[in-house]
Amino acid sequence: MELVHTIRFGAPITGITVIDPVQPQLVVELAEGGAEIVDPLTGEHTPSEFRRRSGSAVRSVRIEDLTVRAEGTAIVVFHDREVITELTGHTTPVISLDVFPAAGGPLVASGSEGGSVRIWNPRTGQEVGRSRSTRVSVLVTFPGPDGRTRIASGGNTGRLRIWDPQLAAPPRTGLVSTRGFSDRVARQDLLDRGALVQALKQMLDPRDDDPPTVITVEGAWGSGKSTLLDMVKGELATPPAETPKGRRLTVAGADRRLWRWWHRQPVATKPKPRPLVVSFNPWRHQSSEQVWAGLAKAVTEAAETAIMPHQNARERYWFTRNAERVDRRHLQRQLWKRIFSPLLSLAGLAFGLSVLNALTNLKLGWAWWVTVGLASAGLLHTGLRYLFGRASAFLPGELFAGPVVSNAFAGTTTDPLIRDPYYNARAGYLYLVQHDVQALLEDLNVHGYQPILLIDDLDRCTPRTTAQVFEAINVFLSDDFPATRFVLGLDTTVVASHVDHAYKELADAKIVTHPDDPSPGWTFLRKLVQLPVRLPRTTADDIGQVLLSQLGPVRRDERTLTQPEHSSGGTLGGLPSLPEIEQEIVAIERHTEVRDHLRRRLSAQPEHSVREEKRLLNVWQFYLRVLSTVDVTQAGHLVAVAEIAVRWPAYLHRLRGGWQDLADAASSGAQRSPSSGSPIPIARPMRICASCCSTAMRKRLRGWPASCSER
Known part of the structure; x- marks a missing residue:
């Protein structure tokens, strides 16, 4: 782990806050009551009036489904209140924790008074990185200009240290790539109904003597x-x-x-x-x-x-x-007329010319030869048509393309040759x-x-x-x-x-x-x-497979994070640092937290249906496109907004744009269903996201900025 900057202050550091994640700026709170804004890239700092309302030292953090808590010199990792591992290595009590985003999954950064800054893999218990000896009272993580995560630590000595762990950058969240779903049949068995298909196949075997004739799929x-x-x-x-x-x-x-x-x-x-x-x-x-x-x-x-x-x-x-x-006889006569060669008509004209020559003595001796030649060619042509010509070239095409429709029921395009007095009259x-x-x-x-x-x-x-x-x-x-x-x-x-x-x-x-x-x-x-x-009812157990099929796999990197023992420079074992690889961009619908939020909300639906799940995903991804957001928290809030729009479309007109009323009504943590009166579980952030998202969409459509910092 490399030390980038050391910035000295005249008083102990009691808090560090990141106020702009895009162009990182830190607010350093001092023991004597002052605060300064620090540029972690250059080390420049200026006085600030910013104050954090709560203490900056965090002793417990949440990483996906894990809870990481500092207890003395150890760091305990819980899963559903059950201890799965302990991270040991600090010799003095751990003072501060923070989540460290990295390629391969989020890590934990820890600092101790009189110890050092360390980085851990909470799932394997391995130590990934370690700084040299330093006194730490508070630490935070922030993204660097190259996308890799940095650590800022401070203590009672009044020194702010900026550390570069030199780990690979985590994937960057990108815009939604989903463009909605149609109501066409699925190309794969999303609901695990292969047994039903095979049973129906056996029931429809035509070799059975007396099988069921009418089967319903209900x-x-x-x-x-x-x-x-x-x-x-x-x-x-x-x-x-x-x-x-x-x-x-x-x-x-x-x-x-x-x-x-x-x-x-x-x-x-x-x-x-x-x-x-x-x-x-x-x-x-x-x-x-x-x-x-x-x-x-x-x-x-x-x-x-x-x-x-x-x-x-x-x-x-x-x-x-x-x-x-x-009428076969009528059709046969017309067939003969149509196969006659045009040369026979010319032979008739030539014959008339020959008769005229004989009566008037025009001395056209070649007229008889022309007549005989045309007649012979016409007969030959007619014979070839009769013996080798395709019948469909001389008869109405309806006779060869399917069942013909009698004139009484056909349109004006039916050939007049196709007529059947018997069926016309009696059927x-x-x-x-x-x-x-x-x-x-x-x-x-x-x-x-x-x-x-x-x-x-x-x-x-x-x-x-x-x-x-x-x-x-x-x-x-x-x-x-x-x-x-x-x-x-x-x-x-x-x-x-x-x-x-x-x-x-x-x-x-x-x-x-x-x-x-x-x-x-x-x-x-x-x-x-x-x-x-x-058909069996669709249950919450099927939602994961449906989301996987519609939105693709969640971006999970299963590579093991390792760190050579007794190493002072932390690197991700087997992974190159950022200058050697390009930072990955992951669509927001493949983010782990967003996918978990979608799964929870879809599981909470009273009736599970693939069609309704597609409708909710269509509305949700449309809202993401309107806002052009890549914020994971806001994407989770928009799931609740899309759920309201899909589940109760008949009641949306009553809001009349008053999303704030809906947000105020959710102060108890639940909203009553308009139809049944049963409580609808709504996350507490919904109290602000309803009006926030609605206002943002209206501003976006008018060309106003829509990000949270601009609003």
Whole structure:
């Protein structure tokens, strides 16, 4: 440990205070009542009127979860009132302690009367640095201009000594780097629900003879239903079967199918059953037609990927399917017209010219040769189109891209060639779509696929849409449809209310078929669902994993602090001093104290939800950006402000900017909940931080300074 300055005063030193941590200035209090401001870099000092209200000698400090206390010549380290180690080495009573920030974690600086200044690692009990013999009555630590921590000590001799322990600089707190979080599904299992996922995967195995058909994943909003369904989908996903690319559907092939109906040959051996996961979000749809259209589209896209991944197979399949519902003779005549070569039209013009030449004796002998040439080329071109041309180039594209919609229900863009008088006259849109879905499910069954429909966000839909989804599920469960499984993500309370609203006649008649159900909606769910899976509630134990995933790991340096025995110069064992390394900048949300404060406040919430935790973090990081603060204490205060804004948004208008009233109401250490009247634990610094942070944000938005020293 190197001595940098020795500044002499005419009286014993009784106190040292750091008044400007950015550009360090010390106030030295003297026994005779005076005080002087000292520049620790140059040693210059000037008189000051500053007085500290309490004694400067500190005998107990707090370092993270440890309490360090001076007891005689020893320094005792406590954890939850239990002694974990004693730091021994001083030969005279320890007079003053202070926290020493350093790389690898905070240390403890101690001084004794008639002894020396020493630096300790409170977790390992090792002595990291030691000064030469000096008399110490009081000491403080402060950051130097290079970011490394210095020590100022004073005693009864009236000498102020500035020490450089030559330890590596601690990481510097930087601005918040988090930019908020969306409400998308998580990409990892934050709530440790892998066992639920595996159990659902086993229940959805298509090899079982008579498994549950309708399974519900139940939980409140923000409980992780969508994430769980997404993980189940990932577990059930199977690669598509290897299918040959096949030949493209030519005009000749399409003509044969239109002339004589083509019947597919049955499959000799049915493949081993495999799950085919189909995701469907009903909240994007409103009417019954839109719900069925969305279901048909979801099933169609999944089926195309599984059984017809190539364009040739897809065109052949849909043309064969759609030929059932169109006027094949009319479509065949139009196909012939469209493949005729334009050269045949030119040959007709050339033939007219040749006839004119013969009648008028124009002596155009080449006219017949041109006619014959164009006719031959046109016939050849037409033949090539018929034998090798792709059918989709001459027929409406709707015939090859999916189930066609009859003109009665299609938009103005549907090709007029696609018409089906039978279905136009006798069937409705829902019947057509249901027929298409049924046929597609039958083909999937032939290829060994069992569809599993994952329907999420059912509790976000309108009551009518919820009822339409349930009606569609009932159609799928009929005997006419192949076996289909459903996994629904919903909040049972909301969905039961939707069913009650959609079928008011049942609610008005008070027809409750089960004595344990409060309304018909609950009875409907009881009859429809064979396996209800209730998600476990999110607890305080899950908060650490959520914070780790959202904010990243806390900056902890686990390197051991060592100091060679009998060394007068203290260095961090194995670590270079600051001139050899660049000082690390750690985002404020990765600071240990800030992360602990976030964990405590989130653990104190009455209801734990990943969605609500994200909302609080979004508001909190936004406040940090408005203030552009890197102050750890203020960041902790802003957590309380963000908690109020998130938990009670309906009551914020009553404050009308009067954050000081809220601060005054917290004088007892707790604030009553506006809804339940239960006490809300608020840290004592909240009494000043509410108005402080609110005023700072208003000034920041107006372009005023926002730091505590400027306010």
